[in-house]
Amino acid sequence: MVILIGGASHTGKTLLAQRLMERYRYPVLSIDLLKMGLIRSGQTALTPEDDDLLIPYLWGIVREIIKTAVENRQNLIVEGCYIPFDWEDDFDSSYLEQIEYVCLIMSRRYLEDHGDDVICYENVIERRLIDEVDISGLIEENGQNLASCQQHGLRYHLIDGDYDVGEPEVAPLSGSDLDAAAKLFRNTVHAVNSRDYAPEQLDAWVPRDKRRLTQIAEKLSGQQTVGLKECGILVGFGSLDDKGDIDMLFVHKDRQKQGIAKVILRELERLALERGKQVVSTFASVTARPFFERMGYAVERENVVNRDGVSLVNYLMSKQLP
Structure with missing residues (x-):
């Protein structure tokens, strides 16, 4: 980068x-x-x-x-x-x-x-x-x-x-932020999640073609989003789906383990509470599971997703909101 x-x-x-x-x-x-x-x-x-x-x-x-x-x-x-x-x-x-x-x-x-x-x-x-x-x-x-x-x-x-x-700014995503989020998502998956998923699984999860990035940006435009930026540079983002559950949460590949995901998750939980959620759920990857467990989420079941004939394991996790 x-x-x-x-x-x-x-x-x-x-x-x-x-x-x-x-x-x-x-x-x-x-x-x-x-x-x-x-x-x-x-x-x-x-x-x-x-x-x-x-x-x-x-x-x-x-x-x-x-x-x-x-x-x-x-x-x-x-x-x-x-x-x-x-x-x-x-x-x-x-x-x-x-x-x-x-x-x-x-x-x-x-x-x-x-x-x-x-x-x-x-x-x-x-x-x-x-x-x-x-x-x-x-x-x-x-x-x-x-x-x-x-x-x-x-x-x-x-x-x-x-x-x-350089102080961080937390705000909804809009405009070019959506494209930046899609790019951050792809780069993070292929770099960070590579320790838990094979190359063919990563390619099935997030193909490297531009069409997939456009699809991600379009999906985010219809969701409730939270982005964390430093002087306009996006370093992490998250989103809630139409049910108020957590759909995406990703941090720049070079900004891992610096508390950014925690800040974004807490904001997502606050927004979920505002929408009347008492229990919030997410499908966490093998890589993300330990983070969500530290944040109070429990595994309900293992889940297998099929993408273009390639199987990907994730976990349905949930948390009772205070």
Whole structure:
């Protein structure tokens, strides 16, 4: 998986990248560091002020690094101001399935109300050579970035109130979140559930073709959903079916055993209670069974599902809600 973090200066890209590095254990590529290395080593005659020329120059290099990482199944976080808003045009679908993007954007209100904070924290992660911060310029640049994200249908995280970079947000899924959930579901099953299911079972459970991802997204659109995101990046989700029982609960393959599933499950149980459920049920995989048992669920029976002639074992489990 490759995570791209874009946005104007001072929006917290570097801090978010470092926090995600700590959580995901992905290496980080700073486009700004790459820029200065190329300039200071004499590899280019461009200067730090040549922004219009630096974007195509640096992106041409970063783009190929991303492709190489995807082809080698390597994980990477890329952060910087030099990611063009039409970046998706440079990758075919096989690459795009392995790339997540978020643009950090500060609203006019946030910059007007927190300008002193922006100035105060500008050197927390990296020592900047320029001390002056142009708040009016940042307002204009962030406004342009918001318009560009909306024009290109890109995911963005709008910083409009109290802000702590990377803090989790729990909310229903909608729009592009549904596609992200379907992709997370497929990648998690093939990575995490592989210790309990054979390859042919995983392929029957979640085929790798795009049609299956579309079906999952459509199913989720008709269910009550809960997603946990970090600055717009989905790290886990769950859903209730039309009866108010738990249908899906999956966490990003690189964020296992960090309490994310527990947060999502508790929210699903709260929603089930609101719908009048006294006992909530789910069909848990062999992999998920120990987690649900720790959360107070009991096995009622073993269940065998047939998918395209392939048998899959799961367990009907239930819990009395308080």
